Amino acid sequence: MTERTGERLAVAVDAFLAHARHGRGLSEQTVRAYANDLEQLVAFATARGVDRLSDLGLELLRDWLWDADHRGLARSTIARRSSSVRAFTRWASESGWIASDPGVRLRAPKGASHLPRVVSSDQVRTMLDGLAARAATDDPGALRDLAVVELLYAAGIRVSELVGIDVRDLDRGRLTVRVLGKGGKERVVPFGVPARDALEAWLDRGRPALLASAQAGDGHAPGDGRAASAGEAGAGRAAGDGHAAGGGARNAAPAADALFLGDRGGRLGVRGAYRIVARLLQDLPGEGPSGPHTFRHTAATHLLDGGADLRAVQELLGHASLGTTQIYTHVSSARLREVYRTAHPRA
Template sequence: MEGERARSAHTVRAYLADVESLLGFAVAEGVQELGQLQLGSLRRWLGAQSESGMARATLARRAATARSFTGWALREELIGTDPAVRLQAPKRDKSLPGVLQQQQIARMVDDLNTAAADGGPMALRNRAMVELLYATGIRVGELAGLDIDDLDPDRRTLRVVGKGNKERTVPFGVPAAVAVDDWLRRGRPAVVTAASGPALFLGVRGNRVDPRQVRAVVNKLLQALGDTSATGPHALRHSAATHLLDGGADLRAVQEILGHSSLATTQIYTHVSVDRLRKSYQQAHPRA
């Protein structure tokens, strides 16, 4: 997965944990060799987790793990037949992602601007990170992986390496450009060390910022709003996509910006927009 499919370290860890769970369940059922693994065991493994209340999205991933693992075992001639060929996964819930209103984004930015006015390097960094997350809709891991050379300030574009090592170019607006420039001029030089390398965003000790640090910053800002259930940097990604579509952006353009391999993934944001439209209709139309 890591070498051939270029999956992230987080995804590899999740799949390894799934395989350990599967094999542990099989051993408990009396399976002693990989060749003894059968479709029934795989189905009972998923069924037991479903009964324990596991989310459908996680069950779907675990079914995919089982298929990938047994497919690999077959290619390596560790088993004679693939028991997961007919293993079906539950469909993922089509829940609408948490989205911030534009007024909430504005309040968040106001708080960031107030903090950055004091000139502290971390305040300047936080403003630049949040502005860039919302302006581009990039993932938190993509943000943490940015280097200074990935920025093209003249064209206001960003080179992003996404899932599967796929590269894309994403535009961003003037507020994000100003915030990032402020961080590079006044914030980054105050914390940079010999170990910083080309990393765009740094932690207090000068190392490349960790995605967990970014999540902590965004969660604190969202909690301070007090009127949203949205959590984490992905809420900014969801919000950017929805606001682009609400503003009339083409669906395929949004797909390219977000780095989705399938248009179907991007279409969930049209459901968000339609849901908002329906609520507005019900509130305003006299015969709704």
């Protein structure tokens, strides 16, 4: 391929983003992160008189990261910027836009290592018991919330995978659900009897009530009274609402096909799921995020604590790399050390 060394840097960035979105099929969240970082790079380079891709050198890239550090940006942000620009320059080199890759020697500080938040098994049990008590009244919103949390914890799925599930993806007989993960990869994930019972109650009594209410046009679930959350879209859910991690095409399916519905009868969106979980976790002790991913972290940690094989947990979570799954062994080790310190007389 002929080198395009005279191209403007901004043009090359646009071409890279198009390749990331359509050529590699990356999730919208990943593409947006690339776009934000590279727009910052273009602005930084332009302010220093660098407008052409061919003039983009290692020193300028290092200055860009140094500037971010000088302005107090988090190490994780700087590490992400480094990753974004290295992906861009590698693509530009391999695609023939430039003769050599200026980012190949770029290094940035590793992001700060934070163990994910994990909820104890007793806390999970208390939380689910409280949800079950609410659901016993047959309130549609409570039936849905119980089914959402049971499935998040039982299957360890991402929130984007959860909101992309259609009714036909659920196999209640085999206790499995088909989800669409990162990069459009499908996998079948098992869940347990308590999750099945919660899902059956939702499908039999909660979901029809919400759907009928929406079709009647009164805008909220009978007896629910809550305003729909900001993330709960209608039948044609806004693009990106459920693509935070999975980027699944099934998220564009009609709301009538969706397993989980929002308070107005449309497909439950990512932000709606976040609200459901955040209400439950806000009063629990512990630091860290209070979103649906907490249940994914918790499920993985509890599986490993219970003796599950690391590769089996990797398959369940849909991790491409075993290294990603291994963070949960660190969580378990951290908990073991804490137990040791508090329980052993000579700790």
